[in-house]
Amino acid sequence: MSPARPSFANWPCSIARTVDVLGDAWSILILREAFYGFRRFDEFQQELRMARNTLADRLRRLVEEGLMERRLYESEPPRHEYLLTEKGRDFVPVLAAMARWGDRWLAGEEGAPITFHHDACDHDSHAEVVCSACGEPMRSEGISTRMGPGYPERLRKRPDVQRRFGRF
Incomplete structure (x- = not known):
């Protein structure tokens, strides 16, 4: 077991x-x-x-x-x-982002097995994660993480947490 x-x-x-x-x-x-x-x-x-x-x-x-x-x-x-x-429908963009990653790294030469069609503009498209402030694509080399307002106060001073998020 x-x-x-x-x-x-x-x-x-x-x-x-x-x-x-x-x-x-x-x-x-x-x-x-x-x-x-x-x-x-x-x-x-x-x-x-x-x-x-x-x-x-x-x-x-x-x-x-x-x-x-x-x-x-x-x-x-x-x-x-x-x-x-509504909570389930809000997960659909995550599915689209997963499909985009799979299309790039796992699809064969024939291309994407499924295409997402954006009905509002009537174009085939793909998910793109962008910064909500400036609209630029979010890529690993341009992203860092910081403690958000919901990060537990009791953990903020721990050395391992400080290493993860750096000093502010």
């Missing part, structure tokens, strides 16, 4: 907290399928070819975390569909 997965829910890092919510690749792929328009358990199961118990567990978790809503669509027998909530 493998040890329980550690919880990152209380870590002072939004990346770790996001990993804690999503947990694994299946959750991200379920969100992708929901973005594609799939809503029903059997549709998810057929598209992803995952074990039914695993799918049920991941859907339950996504509903509990508020990324999906479970809605009754048939009463006899009771059947439910799963819809993206």
Whole structure:
């Protein structure tokens, strides 16, 4: 038996907290399928070819975390569909950014397997993470991190934290 997965829910890092919510690749792929328009358990199961118990567990978790809503669509027998909530729809740009990275580093010579079409301007496009202040692309060589207002006061003076964020 493998040890329980550690919880990152209380870590002072939004990346770790996001990993804690999503947990694994299946959750991200379920969100992708929901973005594609799939809503029903059997549709998810057929598209992803995952074990039914695993799918049920991941859907339950996504509903509990508020990324999906479970809605009754048939009463006899009771059947439910799963819809993206506002929180779930807000994850779609993350999926687009993941696709952009995969297109650059993992796609073959034939190119991107899926194209995102921006309906507002009627162009095929790709995700680009840009600075919210100046609009310039954010790249690793031009980004540093700093403690935000939500960083726990009790951790701010620790030497390992100071090394991570440098001195201010």
